Amino acid sequence: MVRWLYLDLNSFFASCEQQESPELRGKPVAVVPMMANTTAVLAASYEAKALGIKTGTLVGDAKRMCPGLQLVKSRHKTYIQYHQKIKEVLESCIPIHSVCSVDEFACELTGSQQNLEVATALAMKIKNEVRERVGECMTSSIGLAPNMLLAKMATDMQKPNGFITIEPEELPKRLFPLKLRDIPGIGPKMEQRLNQKGVTTMEQLLGMNEKQMYGLWGSLVGSRYYYLLKGENLLVPRQKSQSISHQHVLPPDQRSWEGALGVAQKLLSKTAIRMRKENFLTRRLSLSVKFMNHYEKFEKSLKVQETQDTALLLSHLNRFFTEMPRKYKPLMVSVVLSDFQKSENHQFSFFENTKKEQLFGVVDKLNEKFGKDTVYLACFQDKKDVAPTAIAFSRIPELEE
Structure with missing residues (x-):
C-alpha cells in the first residue's frame, strides 16, 4: 500500500526554455542570471548535465566544458506560467496536498488510490497529461511511497522521466x-x-x-x-517564516559602490512588500555584500523598533553603506528582514507614525491592482529595472513581482 505520490519536473527551467524554443531541444542548455562568464549556472538541461555542467558551475567554466553550450537568460515569468499550467493539469487528476517548490508537488492518495496498481495508473496518467497539455519537453519523475519524504526520495532514484515505487515491505x-x-x-x-x-x-x-x-x-x-x-x-508541521530575504548577483556594469547600493535598495523594497503581504513587522534588518575576490565580505545587522515602513528601513540601509569599505568591487548583495512580529500583536508606540506605516500598505494594493511600479518611491526612479525577480526555487513568486 502506498499513500503518497510525489511529482518532480526534470530540469524544469531548462525544459521550459526547450519547450519554448524548439531549436534548443536536444542541445546542452544552461539557464543563467546574466550573460557574464563570472556568474553561475542556475539550471542545466540533461544534455548539459551529461557533460558535467550543473547548478553553480561558473559560466566561464561551463563554456570550456562545452563549447557548444546554449546560454539562456532566466525568465521568471515564463517559469511561473509553466508552473501554473502543470499545477492545473495535476489538480485535474488528483488534489494537491503541498506545492513543495516551483517544480515539485506532493499528493496524498486516498481510498482505492492507495492500491499500487491504481496508483501506478494514476502516475502514468499524470505524466501523459503533462506531456500532452503542457509540452513534450516537460518530463517528470514520480515517486510512490508510504510517506511524503520517501516519495520525494523515490523521484531522485530515477531521472529523467522516472517512475519508482517504495513499498513498506521493501x-x-x-x-x-x-x-x-x-x-x-x-x-x-x-x-x-x-x-x-x-x-x-x-x-x-x-x-x-x-x-x-x-x-x-x-x-x-x-x-x-x-x-x-x-x-x-x-x-511534520511546517515552520512559520523566521526571515524574508532577497539576494542578487550584480551584473558587471553595477559592480560599484553606487550600483550595489541601488540594488540593495530595490531588494529591500521587494522584501518589505513580501513582509507586509504576510502581515509581519520586522525587528531586524541585515545586509551582506560579497566582493569580487570571493574572500572578503561586508555584513551589518541592526535591531529596529518593529516596523513595516520601507522608508525607515531604507534610511538604515543607506547608513550601512556609508560603513562599507570600497577597496574591492562588490559581487553580490543580500538583504534580510527577520525577528518578526504579527501585525495583530503589534504594540503601539507614541513615537511611530502610523499613517506612514499604513501608506506603504496602500501603495502595495495599488500596485497589485494596476500593475507593478504604478506607484513607487522617488528614489527608485532610475532603479526600477535593477535586480529583476530571479529564477524561483523553493518559493513561488507572484507573477507581478
Missing part, C-alpha cells in the same frame, strides 16, 4: 544503496556531523534505534527521521 533494505545526502534535509554540514559520529552509510543510519537517531540530531528531528525512514506516515 524497507529498510530498499534505501541501503543510497547516500546520506539523498535524504532531504541532510546537507554537507549535517553529513559531516554524521560522519564525525561514525555514521557514513545509509545502512548504518537505518540500523539505529530511535534514541540513537535522536542523539545524532540532538532533537526531535532525529526521531522524526527514524519513523519516516521506516515508512511511518508522519506529517
Whole structure:
C-alpha cells in the first residue's frame, strides 16, 4: 500500500526554455542570471548535465566544458506560467496536498488510490497529461511511497522521466544503496556531523534505534527521521517564516559602490512588500555584500523598533553603506528582514507614525491592482529595472513581482 505520490519536473527551467524554443531541444542548455562568464549556472538541461555542467558551475567554466553550450537568460515569468499550467493539469487528476517548490508537488492518495496498481495508473496518467497539455519537453519523475519524504526520495532514484515505487515491505533494505545526502534535509554540514559520529552509510543510519537517531540530531528531528525512514506516515508541521530575504548577483556594469547600493535598495523594497503581504513587522534588518575576490565580505545587522515602513528601513540601509569599505568591487548583495512580529500583536508606540506605516500598505494594493511600479518611491526612479525577480526555487513568486 502506498499513500503518497510525489511529482518532480526534470530540469524544469531548462525544459521550459526547450519547450519554448524548439531549436534548443536536444542541445546542452544552461539557464543563467546574466550573460557574464563570472556568474553561475542556475539550471542545466540533461544534455548539459551529461557533460558535467550543473547548478553553480561558473559560466566561464561551463563554456570550456562545452563549447557548444546554449546560454539562456532566466525568465521568471515564463517559469511561473509553466508552473501554473502543470499545477492545473495535476489538480485535474488528483488534489494537491503541498506545492513543495516551483517544480515539485506532493499528493496524498486516498481510498482505492492507495492500491499500487491504481496508483501506478494514476502516475502514468499524470505524466501523459503533462506531456500532452503542457509540452513534450516537460518530463517528470514520480515517486510512490508510504510517506511524503520517501516519495520525494523515490523521484531522485530515477531521472529523467522516472517512475519508482517504495513499498513498506521493501524497507529498510530498499534505501541501503543510497547516500546520506539523498535524504532531504541532510546537507554537507549535517553529513559531516554524521560522519564525525561514525555514521557514513545509509545502512548504518537505518540500523539505529530511535534514541540513537535522536542523539545524532540532538532533537526531535532525529526521531522524526527514524519513523519516516521506516515508512511511518508522519506529517511534520511546517515552520512559520523566521526571515524574508532577497539576494542578487550584480551584473558587471553595477559592480560599484553606487550600483550595489541601488540594488540593495530595490531588494529591500521587494522584501518589505513580501513582509507586509504576510502581515509581519520586522525587528531586524541585515545586509551582506560579497566582493569580487570571493574572500572578503561586508555584513551589518541592526535591531529596529518593529516596523513595516520601507522608508525607515531604507534610511538604515543607506547608513550601512556609508560603513562599507570600497577597496574591492562588490559581487553580490543580500538583504534580510527577520525577528518578526504579527501585525495583530503589534504594540503601539507614541513615537511611530502610523499613517506612514499604513501608506506603504496602500501603495502595495495599488500596485497589485494596476500593475507593478504604478506607484513607487522617488528614489527608485532610475532603479526600477535593477535586480529583476530571479529564477524561483523553493518559493513561488507572484507573477507581478
